[in-house]
Amino acid sequence: ADVFTYDPGFTSTASCDSTITYIDGDKGELWYRGYPIEQLAERSHYLEVCYLLLYGELPTAEQQADFERRITRHTMVHEQMHNFFRGFRRDAHPMATMVGVVGAMSAFYHDSTDVNDPWQREVAAIRLIAKMPTIAAMAYKYSIGQPFVYPQNELDYAANFLHMCFSVPAEKYNVDPALARAMDRIFTLHADHEQNASTSTVRLAGSSGANPFACIAAGIACLWGPAHGGANQACLEMLREIGSVDRIPEYIAKAKDKDDPFRLMGFGHRVYKNFDPRAKVMKESADEVLDLLGIHDNPTLQVAKELERIALEDEYFVSKKLYPNVDFYSGIILEAMGFPTSMFTPIFALSRTVGWIAQWKEMIGDPQNRIGRPRQLYVGQDRRDYIDVEAR
Numbered sequence: 001a002d003v004f005t006y007d008p009g010f011t012s013t014a015s016c017d018s019t020i021t022y023i024d025g026d027k028g029e030l031w032y033r034g035y036p037i038e039q040l041a042e043r044s045h046y047l048e049v050c051y052l053l054l055y056g057e058l059p060t061a062e063q064q065a066d067f068e069r070r071i072t073r074h075t076m077v078h079e080q081m082h083n084f085f086r087g088f089r090r091d092a093h094p095m096a097t098m099v100g101v102v103g104a105m106s107a108f109y110h111d112s113t114d115v116n117d118p119w120q121r122e123v124a125a126i127r128l129i130a131k132m133p134t135i136a137a138m139a140y141k142y143s144i145g146q147p148f149v150y151p152q153n154e155l156d157y158a159a160n161f162l163h164m165c166f167s168v169p170a171e172k173y174n175v176d177p178a179l180a181r182a183m184d185r186i187f188t189l190h191a192d193h194e195q196n197a198s199t200s201t202v203r204l205a206g207s208s209g210a211n212p213f214a215c216i217a218a219g220i221a222c223l224w225g226p227a228h229g230g231a232n233q234a235c236l237e238m239l240r241e242i243g244s245v246d247r248i249p250e251y252i253a254k255a256k257d258k259d260d261p262f263r264l265m266g267f268g269h270r271v272y273k274n275f276d277p278r279a280k281v282m283k284e285s286a287d288e289v290l291d292l293l294g295i296h297d298n299p300t301l302q303v304a305k306e307l308e309r310i311a312l313e314d315e316y317f318v319s320k321k322l323y324p325n326v327d328f329y330s331g332i333i334l335e336a337m338g339f340p341t342s343m344f345t346p347i348f349a350l351s352r353t354v355g356w357i358a359q360w361k362e363m364i365g366d367p368q369n370r371i372g373r374p375r376q377l378y379v380g381q382d383r384r385d386y387i388d389v390e391a392r
């Protein structure tokens with residue numbers, strides 16, 4: 001009989017060779033193509049990071065200008081897609097809308113679905129990165145009953161996203177460059193994270209030869225879960241539910257109770273067992289944004305800070321190496337910027353799109369690539385004979 005290694009949750013299975021992202025969970029290090037995340041968050045910007053993740057090197061000024069030109073050429077979505085949006089219920093969660101709309105891109109952009117054509121793969125990659133902010137913003141506008149806002153290509157990537165989310169035809173809207181910078185940093189911090197659940201989903205979907213839009217839609221669907229990208233929404237909702245500092249011990253006790261499924265959202269990570277370097281940058285960014293917006297006595301922030309302090313001293317969290325992850329502070333920034341919690345995970349999805357695409361392209365170009373097909377240990381019934389219904 002075949003012998004298989006049993007590895008539920010894939011804690012010790014490497015599914016591929018990759019040159020894109022490196023994580024050292026004990027040291028709390030994250031590199032994109034060798035560059036530490038702290039340096040990229042501080043000195044680079046999202047579209048440059050996209051180039052780096054996709055092509056392996058930082059661009060020259062000329063390459064960067066050319067890449068940005070190619071991206072901005074594709075920021076609008078097919079006009080017919082507006083009708084597709086309108087088919088959704090008004091109160092649909094923007095993630096639900098995004099899974100559908102991104103999947104439907106295979107129908108709207110059929111000329112870039114041939115996986116075997118390198119040029120079509122490239123066009124699909126550019127289209128996805130360029131259109132994802134437009135789609136996320138449209139999902140938001142639709143959910144609040146405001147008109148869709150077209151992209152403005154003279155704005156940079158993050159500023160354009162804020163413009164599409166927050167401007168209305170009736171008023172002039174000026175994007176605050178400091179907020180755009182904070183938005184850009186959130187995109188950068190989420191851009192890739194090696195073989196996490198959604199990226200593995202994209203790779204597995206892609207291993208069958210499925211088209212890139214279908215694969216990214218699968219990634220978005222996986223990201224939505226509260227153990228993964230959905231944690232940012234769940235975390236802020238938890239902080240609001242706690243509401244005041246004096247109720248924190250009650251929630252800490254719930255999180256520690258084996259019989260209670262409740263977990264502290266925004267805490268813990270499969271790989272980081274010391275700290276999440278993204279959370280560190282995010283925390284600084286949160287302080288900057290709140291300062292900028294003059295928000296000093298935000299109760300959610302007070303609860304977050306106190307919860308972090310108590311948990312980091314608590315024997316349960318210390319012994320299990322549970323630290324705040326990237327989702328712990330991102331929600332505070334996004335809330336301060338004016339986003340409802342339902343937009344937190346869509347923002348994660350649009351940021352991660354480049355990582356999904358870079359991983360998908362790497363896989364397609366890998367000569368070792370074959371369909372992903374895990375095995376199982378069968379623990380069901382032994383062979384038995386069918387019994388007619390009258391005899392059961």
Ligand code: CMC
Nearest residue numbers: 226227228229231255263264265266267268269270320325
């Ligand atoms: N609160 C309370 N207990 C926890 C938590 C938490 N947030 N996370 C893990 N534990 C406990 C868990 O009960 C288990 O205890 P025991 O060994 O006694 O059974 C132990 O710690 C190990 O947990 P695990 O579930 O085996 O760990 P995992 O690597 O499978 O899960 C995780 C990692 C991130 C899914 C988990 O820590 C979690 O559910 N965290 C809350 C959700 C969250 O913040 N997710 C965002 C992750 S980072 C961004 C992203 O991926 O999108």
